[in-house]
Structure formats: C-alpha cells, structure tokens
Amino acid sequence: MTPSDVKATLSFSDGSPSMELPIYKGSVGPDVIDIRKLYGQTGKFTYDPGFLSTASCNSKITYIDGDKGELLYRGYPIEQLATNCDFLETCYLLLNGELPNQSEKDDFVGRVTKHTMVNEQMQFFLRGFRRDAHPMAVLTGLVGALSAFYHDSTDINNPEHRKVAAIRLIAKMPTLVAMAYKYSIGQPFIYPKNDLSYAGNFLRMMFATPCEEYKVSPVLERAMDRIFILHADHEQNASTSTVRLCGSSGTNPFAAIAAGVACLWGPAHGGANEACLNMLEEIQAMGGISKVGEFMEKVKDKNSGVRLMGFGHRVYKNYDPRAKLMQETCNEVLAELGLENDPLFALAKKLEQIALEDDYFVQRKLYPNVDFYSGIVQRAIGIPVPLFTAIFALARTVGWIAQLDEMIGDPEYKIGRPRQLFVGAEKRDVAPIGKR
Numbered sequence: 001m002t003p004s005d006v007k008a009t010l011s012f013s014d015g016s017p018s019m020e021l022p023i024y025k026g027s028v029g030p031d032v033i034d035i036r037k038l039y040g041q042t043g044k045f046t047y048d049p050g051f052l053s054t055a056s057c058n059s060k061i062t063y064i065d066g067d068k069g070e071l072l073y074r075g076y077p078i079e080q081l082a083t084n085c086d087f088l089e090t091c092y093l094l095l096n097g098e099l100p101n102q103s104e105k106d107d108f109v110g111r112v113t114k115h116t117m118v119n120e121q122m123q124f125f126l127r128g129f130r131r132d133a134h135p136m137a138v139l140t141g142l143v144g145a146l147s148a149f150y151h152d153s154t155d156i157n158n159p160e161h162r163k164v165a166a167i168r169l170i171a172k173m174p175t176l177v178a179m180a181y182k183y184s185i186g187q188p189f190i191y192p193k194n195d196l197s198y199a200g201n202f203l204r205m206m207f208a209t210p211c212e213e214y215k216v217s218p219v220l221e222r223a224m225d226r227i228f229i230l231h232a233d234h235e236q237n238a239s240t241s242t243v244r245l246c247g248s249s250g251t252n253p254f255a256a257i258a259a260g261v262a263c264l265w266g267p268a269h270g271g272a273n274e275a276c277l278n279m280l281e282e283i284q285a286m287g288g289i290s291k292v293g294e295f296m297e298k299v300k301d302k303n304s305g306v307r308l309m310g311f312g313h314r315v316y317k318n319y320d321p322r323a324k325l326m327q328e329t330c331n332e333v334l335a336e337l338g339l340e341n342d343p344l345f346a347l348a349k350k351l352e353q354i355a356l357e358d359d360y361f362v363q364r365k366l367y368p369n370v371d372f373y374s375g376i377v378q379r380a381i382g383i384p385v386p387l388f389t390a391i392f393a394l395a396r397t398v399g400w401i402a403q404l405d406e407m408i409g410d411p412e413y414k415i416g417r418p419r420q421l422f423v424g425a426e427k428r429d430v431a432p433i434g435k436r
C-alpha cells in the first residue's frame with residue numbers, strides 16, 4: 001500500500017492528546033485512514049455498523065465506482081468481459097490476475113473439467129434432505145460437506161491445497177446445484193458431460209433426462225454464461241466478507257465457502273432475485289401493469305415495509321452496469337424462446353420506467369440492480385425461482401475463492417475480530433431463583 005504525504009489528525013474536545021493517522025492511497029477510489037493504532041494510543045474504538053465507511057482489507061481483485069456505475073474485474077470493465085470472454089476465462093482472471101492466453105485457457109478448462117464429478121457418496125448425503133428443502137439449505141450443507149470428502153485440499157495455509165480446492169469448488173458447484181434441483185423434482189441425477197462448455201454442461205445436468213438426447217441451445221448457453229460472469233465477484237459484499245471472516249480463523253476453504261453460501265441466501269443480498277420475481281408475480285396476480293401505481297405507493301410508504309426488490313444498492317448510486325447487460329440478455333432469451341410478450345418482462349420494464357422518473361427513487365439514487373432482470377431470464381430458461389440464489393452462489397464461488405486466497409496470501413492478514421460499543425447491563429450479581 002502506498003502511504004500518502006497527507007495525514008489525518010484526530011483531536012478530542014476533552015483535551016486528550018490528538019493523534020496523527022496515516023492515509024493510504026489506492027490505485028483508484030477513495031483513500032483510507034489507517035486506524036489500526038487508534039485503540040492502543042487512545043483506548044477508543046471506531047463505530048461503523050454495516051461498514052459504511054470502513055475498508056476491511058486491501059484488494060487487487062474487483063473495483064466498483066458506485067457513482068459512475070462502473071464494475072472492473074482486475075481492471076477490465078464488466079461490459080468487455082461479458083462480451084469478449086467466457087466464464088472460465090473470467091474465473092482464470094479473478095484467480096490469477098491476468099486473462100489467460102489460449103494454452104493457459106486450455107489447461108485451466110481441462111483442469112476444471114476433470115473435477116466436475118462429485119464423490120458418489122455425496123448423493124446419499126443429499127438424499128437425507130426433505131425433497132421440499134430450499135435449494136440454498138441443501139447447497140449450504142453440500143458445500144460444507146465437501147470438506148468431509150476431499151481431505152487432500154483442506155489446509156488453507158497450503159497454497160497447493162488452496163489451488164486444488166479452488167478448482168474443485170468451481171468444477172463441482174454446477175453439479176451440486178443441478179443435483180439439488182433433480183432431487184427436488186424426483187428425477188435421476190445427470191452426470192456431467194465433459195465435452196460441453198461449463199454453462200452448457202450445467203444446462204444439461206439441469207434439464208436432460210436419461211430418456212432423451214438433450215441439445216444445448218447456444219443462446220441459452222450464452223445467457224447462462226453471462227449470468228455467471230456478471231455474478232462472479234463484487235468486491236467486499238456481505239457474503240465475500242463472510243468468507244474472508246470465516247476463513248480468517250484458518251478453517252478449510254469448503255467451510256469458508258459454505259459460510260458465504262449461507263450469507264448469500266438473505267433477501268437483501270443474493271436472495272433478492274428470488275424476492276424480485278416473487279414481487280413481479282404478486283403484482284401480476286393483483287392485476288399487472290394497471291396496479292403498478294398502487295404498488296409504488298406502498299413502496300414509498302415507510303410503514304408498509306414493502307421495498308422495490310431489484311432496486312437500490314449499497315455501492316451503486318447509478319445504474320448497476322450488470323443490470324444493463326442482463327436486460328440485453330433478457331431480450332435475447334425471450335426472443336429465442338418466443339416469449340417477447342412475456343407479461344412479467346413488460347411489468348418489470350414499466351416498474352423501472354416509473355421508478356427512474358419518480359422523485360422518491362431519484363432523490364435516493366435508487367436504480368435497478370443485477371437482480372431486477374436476472375430472475376426473468378432464469379425463469380424463461382426454465383429455472384425454478386427457489387434455485388435462483390443457488391445459481392448466484394455457483395457463480396460467486398470463484399470470487400469468494402479469489403478473495404479468500406488473496407487474504408491468506410496477505411502478510412497483514414489477521415483473524416477478523418470486530419470490536420463493539422457495549423450498551424448492556426453493567427456487572428451485577430445473580431440472585432437465587434426464588435428472588436428473581
């Protein structure tokens with residue numbers, strides 16, 4: 001990290017000595033004030049619930065300019081990656097810092113492909129779940145269980161173990177997600193077919209049956225691949241921070257990624273695409289486009305507890321660049337499937353148009369995020385709504401691993417251990433039960 005010539009001075013109105021704090025400059029983006037010595041020198045902590053102003057690490061992987069609506073993986077704009085690269089090239093980039101040349105790509109694809117099968121015993125583990133279990137409950141369990149199957153890649157401090165665990169996780173996530181789906185509908189599991197692309201293989205494992213040949217549609221394959229690219233990483237979001245925090249204790253990579261899956265499940269994070277589609281279906285059931293105005297009034301009423309799902313973002317205060325790409329994919333997929341007049345798509349466009357013109361949204365800088373259109377694309381492909389977040393987890397796995405790997409390789413890394421402002425009861429004595 002590059003220290004800046006400028007320093008911050010912290011002074012106190014009670015006459016306590018002031019303190020000078022170093023400032024570090026990033027390659028782009030805001031500078032950070034280094035407060036690591038604050039407690040040692042002043043006996044005080046900082047208070048920042050939700051990490052609104054706190055950088056928890058330094059990172060070279062992903063950069064977001066929320067005001068411009070810009071997303072870069074290792075410096076490359078998401079728009080260029082989504083149009084010129086496939087998901088496995090993007091994985092290579094996130095993990096290694098550079099895009100692969102042809103032979104590096106062939107080698108990487110070959111290594112991922114060789115690991116697509118899961119230990120046969122995993123299906124007996126899966127069979128322990130109820131068939132109506134939420135796929136994210138199943139996936140949290142299955143990913144955590146990988147650590148019980150692949151003992152030769154569980155030492156997080158061993159770079160070779162981390163490399164193999166990374167390849168295994170990227171390779172096996174599509175297999176696990178498809179297995180969770182097949183189990184929920186009572187169909188036989190479809191084994192991976194390694195002459196297909198990563199996205200094509202996933203579609204086949206999801207939708208093929210042993211009775212018939214399955215032909216992968218190139219448009220749907222490309223759409224799936226784009227969904228994976230757009231969700232691959234997003235700097236220090238809640239699930240990535242969870243993976244870093246979990247991994248900081250030295251736990252194995254599979255356990256750390258399982259923690260990320262669990263965090264992603266929430267509706268304010270990865271669960272938003274599912275929540276968004278449910279919202280569209282609800283408005284449709286209420287009467288569709290004619291009820292949009294009424295619904296928007298509820299969204300703007302703070303007491304209603306209703307939010308416009310797929311809108312707003314902690315970092316983007318402009319159009320989420322992924323939402324634009326996803327809208328483009330949505331048009332392509334709906335045209336391919338002859339669903340151009342899909343009522344939910346029309347409804348989503350109407351909601352977007354109203355929100356972008358409405359003062360409530362304009363003033364708060366609320367724009368569509370990636371989840372606004374990704375649900376419509378996935379539903380059109382035939383993916384059931386509860387599986388949406390599992391697909392997000394599949395795609396985000398590479399980002400989680402890249403970030404975990406970066407953290408372990410950082411000489412400044414320590415176990416994550418936030419402090420607190422304690423506002424509870426002071427020390428007191430336990431009264432005997434009859435006197436409480």
Ligand code: CMC
Nearest residue numbers: 268269270272299307308309310311312313314364369371
């Ligand atoms: N609908 C209505 N009002 C909203 C919305 C929304 N979707 N999002 C934010 N607001 C309002 C909020 O009520 C608040 O208003 P006020 O200042 O009057 O109290 C203001 O905008 C700021 O909101 P916030 O909750 O303080 O912002 P945040 O940064 O803590 O939350 C968010 C970000 C993504 C959790 C939130 O925008 C949200 O709940 N959006 C809907 C869920 C969603 O689509 N999440 C997916 C995020 S993208 C996928 C990912 O990267 O995980």
